[in-house]
Amino acid sequence: MVGVPSRHRSLVLLAGVILLQVLLLAVQIKRDSQGRLIRVWTVGAVSPFERAGSYGFGWFRNVWHHYFALQNTTKENEQLRRENEALKLQIAQLQGKAAEADRLAVLLNFRKTHAEVPMVGARVIGASAGSASQTIQLDRGERDGIRRNMGVITPDGVVGKVVEVYPNTSQVLLLTDKESGVGAMLADSRIQSPVGGVGEPLLTMKYVPNDDTVNLGERVITSGMDRIFPRDLPVGIIAEIKPGNPFKEIRIKPAANLERLEEVLVLLTLHPLEMKKDAEPAGAQPVASNPSPVVR
Amino acid sequence: MHDAYEIRGAESHIEVHKFRAGAIIIATLLALVIQAWFPLHLMRAAILDLPLLVTIYFGLSRRNPSTGLLLGMVIGLLQDSLSGPTVPLGLYGIAKTIIGYLASSIGARLDTEHPLARFALTAGFFVVHQGVIVLTRRILLGQPEPWFNLHLAVAAFINAVVAVFLFLLLDRLRKPS
Numbered sequence: 001m002v003g004v005p006s007r008h009r010s011l012v013l014l015a016g017v018i019l020l021q022v023l024l025l026a027v028q029i030k031r032d033s034q035g036r037l038i039r040v041w042t043v044g045a046v047s048p049f050e051r052a053g054s055y056g057f058g059w060f061r062n063v064w065h066h067y068f069a070l071q072n073t074t075k076e077n078e079q080l081r082r083e084n085e086a087l088k089l090q091i092a093q094l095q096g097k098a099a100e101a102d103r104l105a106v107l108l109n110f111r112k113t114h115a116e117v118p119m120v121g122a123r124v125i126g127a128s129a130g131s132a133s134q135t136i137q138l139d140r141g142e143r144d145g146i147r148r149n150m151g152v153i154t155p156d157g158v159v160g161k162v163v164e165v166y167p168n169t170s171q172v173l174l175l176t177d178k179e180s181g182v183g184a185m186l187a188d189s190r191i192q193s194p195v196g197g198v199g200e201p202l203l204t205m206k207y208v209p210n211d212d213t214v215n216l217g218e219r220v221i222t223s224g225m226d227r228i229f230p231r232d233l234p235v236g237i238i239a240e241i242k243p244g245n246p247f248k249e250i251r252i253k254p255a256a257n258l259e260r261l262e263e264v265l266v267l268l269t270l271h272p273l274e275m276k277k278d279a280e281p282a283g284a285q286p287v288a289s290n291p292s293p294v295v296r
Numbered sequence: 297m298h299d300a301y302e303i304r305g306a307e308s309h310i311e312v313h314k315f316r317a318g319a320i321i322i323a324t325l326l327a328l329v330i331q332a333w334f335p336l337h338l339m340r341a342a343i344l345d346l347p348l349l350v351t352i353y354f355g356l357s358r359r360n361p362s363t364g365l366l367l368g369m370v371i372g373l374l375q376d377s378l379s380g381p382t383v384p385l386g387l388y389g390i391a392k393t394i395i396g397y398l399a400s401s402i403g404a405r406l407d408t409e410h411p412l413a414r415f416a417l418t419a420g421f422f423v424v425h426q427g428v429i430v431l432t433r434r435i436l437l438g439q440p441e442p443w444f445n446l447h448l449a450v451a452a453f454i455n456a457v458v459a460v461f462l463f464l465l466l467d468r469l470r471k472p473s
């Protein structure tokens with residue numbers, strides 16, 4: 001025997017001979033309900049490897065399915081995420097369109113209730129480039145009949161007046177601008193006083209004597225005295241009242257949401273206007289008719 | 297060709313014996329035949345294990361573990377073959393392989409020519425032989441067997457006694473040194 005020391009040869013031979021006979025025994029012995037012993041041994045010897053292989057394969061398959069095969073899942077997730085984002089965007093667009101439709105419907109209803117007033121709908125396409133002024137840019141201009149000093153409103157209330165006109169666009173000075181102003185009066189007491197901006201979200205009402213009674217939350221409407229806006233358009237509500245010298249310091253929250261304007265109406269006249277008394281622009285309900293903002 | 301030669305140990309010189317031609321084969325076959333035939337006429341003779349005694353004797357005499365274990369294997373397998381279908385091939389084969397190996401290994405280190413030594417060694421080998429058989433039966437065959445009892449003790453004694461005389465008889469098969 002090569003590589004085995006002579007003194008160990010007999011031991012190796014002994015082991016080999018015994019092993020051979022054990023195998024011989026195993027081939028012959030048949031155990032109850034378990035078949036021949038050699039089969040029992042073979043199964044017993046092989047099954048751990050099979051089990052290990054099975055576990056190993058299961059582990060590999062698990063790893064494959066949960067990690068490597070997830071490449072497809074990742075792609076699928078990515079695709080679903082994109083679809084989800086697209087759907088979200090679509091929903092947002094639809095919600096925006098629905099809101100726009102509602103706003104246009106309100107504008108249309110406003111026009112119907114003020115049919116005697118020529119007006120044109122316009123979309124806000126820009127705002128002032130700096131904080132020094134409070135202006136917005138409209139998508140309609142001189143070609144649409146817009147001129148300087150025309151009033152700009154929404155169904156909610158007064159927005160401002162046109163200060164610059166270009167062929168296809170126009171610029172509107174908002175009520176909140178320092179240079180802006182509108183003839184107004186208190187809806188209940190009928191006290192008249194111009195309302196102007198101070199460069200802040202709230203407006204200020206000037207020239208109300210300290211002796212006059214003014215209540216918080218009281219509505220302020222246009223008086224028509226400025227010859228730009230018709231009477232009784234909502235300007236805002238009184239938010240703060242402080243005694244001053246010689247006039248009260250009254251702050252008004254604008255009726256129109258001047259910080260989020262999207263569509264407006266431009267009053268196409270430079271002559272004094274008279275609005276109907278029964279007009280309720282702010283409470284107008286949307287209608288399902290053609291929501292075209294252009295209403296001349 | 298030498299009839300016998302010596303194994304030089306550290307302190308003693310153990311003689312390795314050679315046997316006449318065919319002596320081992322004839323003695324083995326005779327032991328097997330007698331073992332198979334004798335109990336038919338004398339039931340108590342079944343207590344003897346002549347193949348085991350032959351294995352022990354030639355193992356002790358030849359004093360070569362490889363030869364001893366191979367001889368034990370052959371004798372054991374032949375005994376298995378003659379023991380009927382209830383004894384699987386390998387049961388005695390394994391046991392006598394081990395005994396052949398042990399006997400050869402011990403014979404190469406000790407003087408086993410003295411009758412007392414032969415008695416003691418045979419009794420010991422009988423116990424080991426029986427232990428291996430019981431172990432094999434228990435582990436491989438699933439047959440619960442007593443490790444040792446009075447019957448086996450008596451059998452060990454009788455086989456050892458018989459071995460003393462049998463070995464003297466077998467000594468005559470040796471080639472004269």
